[in-house]
Amino acid sequence: NNKEVGDFGAGWGAISLILANEFSKIRITAYEKDELSFEAAKNNLKYYSNVSVVNVDFTKINSAIFLEKKGGLDYVISNPPFHSTPKDKELIFENAFNLLKNKGELFFVAENSFAPKFRKVALNFFALIEEKENDLYTIFWYHKK
Numbered sequence: 001n002n003k004e005v006g007d008f009g010a011g012w013g014a015i016s017l018i019l020a021n022e023f024s025k026i027r028i029t030a031y032e033k034d035e036l037s038f039e040a041a042k043n044n045l046k047y048y049s050n051v052s053v054v055n056v057d058f059t060k061i062n063s064a065i066f067l068e069k070k071g072g073l074d075y076v077i078s079n080p081p082f083h084s085t086p087k088d089k090e091l092i093f094e095n096a097f098n099l100l101k102n103k104g105e106l107f108f109v110a111e112n113s114f115a116p117k118f119r120k121v122a123l124n125f126f127a128l129i130e131e132k133e134n135d136l137y138t139i140f141w142y143h144k145k
Contacts, residue, residue, distance in 0.1 A: 001025035006099055008058045008078035008092065008108075009033075013041035013051075015077055020048045029073075033057040058095055059088040073099045078108040080118065089121045097125040097144060105129070106142045115140075 001023050007016045010030035019026055028051045032038040038055040045051045076096040080089070096106050106126055110118045115138040122128075126142035133139075 003027070003074040004072055005029070006031060006073045006076045006096070008076055008096065009080060010041050010053065011037050011079075013044040013053065015079075016041070016045055016051055016053075017048075019077075020045070020051050024050070026050060028052070029054055031056050031058050033059075059084070059091045071099070071101055074101055074104055076100060076104070076106045078106070080108055080110065082111055082114045086117075086121075089118065090124070093122050093125045100144045102144060104144045106144075107140065109137050109139050112136060112138055 016030040129141040
């Protein structure tokens with residue numbers, strides 16, 4: 001509670017919805033670039049005054065929406081696109097780094113076959129706290145260096 005969270009690639013808003021229900025004083029910005037998913041998230045989250053939904057491509061570094069939140073988030077959560085280009089992966093983590101406060105934390109999930117690529121890029125910006133792996137996915141927990 002009383003924390004600022006960015007949900008990168010919010011899709012239809014599932015994770016933001018869960019967090020908003022669990023933590024009534026949390027403030028969430030759900031970022032989604034796909035127009036249909038953005039509209040679904042907006043609809044699903046419209047009754048939560050502590051959630052804003054923003055249509056933006058989180059692989060673009062100079063977006064005004066990112067600049068207004070720079071250094072203001074306590075946490076970034078993401079299920080990044082697995083088939084993103086190396087440059088897009090770098091921009092996702094660079095934007096997360098820039099948006100997070102000092103000592104801010106990043107949580108993301110990746111399919112195990114893609115995990116090494118995401119791990120390598122994330123380590124350019126963040127220090128690993130913990131990884132949890134099952135048969136299909138790895139969940140990563142990092143903090144801002």
